Amino acid sequence: WVFGQAPFACDIAAFADPAILTPKFNMLYFKEAVSGEPERTRYMREIYAVIRDAANFYLLRSRPTASDTEKAAWQHAVLSVAHQESFFSHYRLASDSSVKMMRGDFGHGHGLMQVDDRWHFANVQNGKAAELIGNIMIGLDEFFSNWEAAGKASCVGDPTNYFARARAAYSAYNGGPSRVCRWTNPSDPWARNDVNFLEKWNNLAWNAYIDDPNRPAAIDVR
Numbered sequence: 753w754v755f756g757q758a759p760f761a762c763d764i765a766a767f768a769d770p771a772i773l774t775p776k777f778n779m780l781y782f783k784e785a786v787s788g789e790p791e792r793t794r795y796m797r798e799i800y801a802v803i804r805d806a807a808n809f810y811l812l813r814s815r816p817t818a819s820d821t822e823k824a825a826w827q828h829a830v831l832s833v834a835h836q837e838s839f840f841s842h843y844r845l846a847s848d849s850s851v852k853m854m855r856g857d858f859g860h861g862h863g864l865m866q867v868d869d870r871w872h873f874a875n876v877q878n879g880k881a882a883e884l885i886g887n888i889m890i891g892l893d894e895f896f897s898n899w900e901a902a903g904k905a906s907c908v909g910d911p912t913n914y915f916a917r918a919r920a921a922y923s924a925y926n927g928g929p930s931r932v933c934r935w936t937n938p939s940d941p942w943a944r945n946d947v948n949f950l951e952k953w954n955n956l957a958w959n960a961y962i963d964d965p966n967r968p969a970a971i972d973v974r
Contacts, residue, residue: 768883777884780795780843780971784845785845793961798969800965802970803864804831805969806885806888806892811826814896829921830895832918834864835952835957836952838856864888865890867887885971898924905920906933907920907935915953919950920933
């Protein structure tokens with residue numbers, strides 16, 4: 753598990769046409785034929801800017817009156833989810849020149865936000881989950897719903913406690929809406945996922961690759 757190269761992937765052609773994707777998203781392909789860390793740095797700068805813009809666009813559209821504090825916490829949370837779910841992995845250009853997409857959770861998770869085909873089968877079947885921005889937006893629809901529920905959860909209390917709110921929203925994103933307070937139970941069978949999310953939230957490891965957090969994205973998310 754390293755940034756841009758989660759260990760499992762499948763040919764994107766099973767879900768979308770590479771000839772359509774490549775002109776739009778070529779800069780957001782991790783190119784495996786290029787030597788390691790320079791390519792990882794290039795890729796991370798590009799994908800970070802897209803995730804950042806997508807998070808900001810989504811919150812502005814969903815709640816235009818959000819405070820600056822909530823905007824910052826939401827962006828931090830979304831980046832942490834992308835790290836936890838896929839290590840910022842979505843597309844890769846394999847050494848055999850085929851375009852691949854990250855897969856996880858025994859094949860059920862698709863792409864950067866790990867859109868699950870057991871709950872989002874139509875979006876997987878119609879290619880929306882394979883298209884990067886579609887994948888992110890499907891994930892953000894779910895995460896925002898959990899973010900809103902977390903603001904009312906007893907284990908969060910104050911909805912402006914964005915640290916607790918982010919942890920609760922992730923527990924629900926990962927385990928389902930009924931698990932919004934899972935992060936408070938270290939005995940839960942899936943507590944390790946909440947511990948791992950906390951590590952991502954605290955360490956912001958992606959920042960090691962980011963020279964300019966305001967760098968313009970290669971595509972217009974809107």
